[in-house]
Amino acid sequence: MSTITCSRCGRTTEPMASTDFGGALGETLLAHTCPACWKEWEGQRVIVINEYRLNLSNPDHFSTLMRSMKEFLRLPE
Numbered sequence: 001m002s003t004i005t006c007s008r009c010g011r012t013t014e015p016m017a018s019t020d021f022g023g024a025l026g027e028t029l030l031a032h033t034c035p036a037c038w039k040e041w042e043g044q045r046v047i048v049i050n051e052y053r054l055n056l057s058n059p060d061h062f063s064t065l066m067r068s069m070k071e072f073l074r075l076p077e
């Protein structure tokens with residue numbers, strides 16, 4: 001895979017070099033999210049965590065964050 005089309009911004013770019021996520025989610029991120037949009041999400045993630053007062057060791061809170069990430073990045077299910 002040399003280039004990807006980003007689900008969020010629609011640009012065709014180089015994929016991210018790697019992600020923190022393994023498995024299907026990691027593959028989806030690499031295939032559908034450009035490095036610029038990932039950087040935007042990293043900023044947005046802090047806002048989401050603060051806004052919802054998420055405690056990421058709580059599985060329910062973690063899944064809320066994952067849902068926000070998928071919406072923000074417009075990842076396919």
Ligand SMILES: [Zn+2]
Nearest residue numbers: 006009034037
């Ligand atoms: Zn993008």
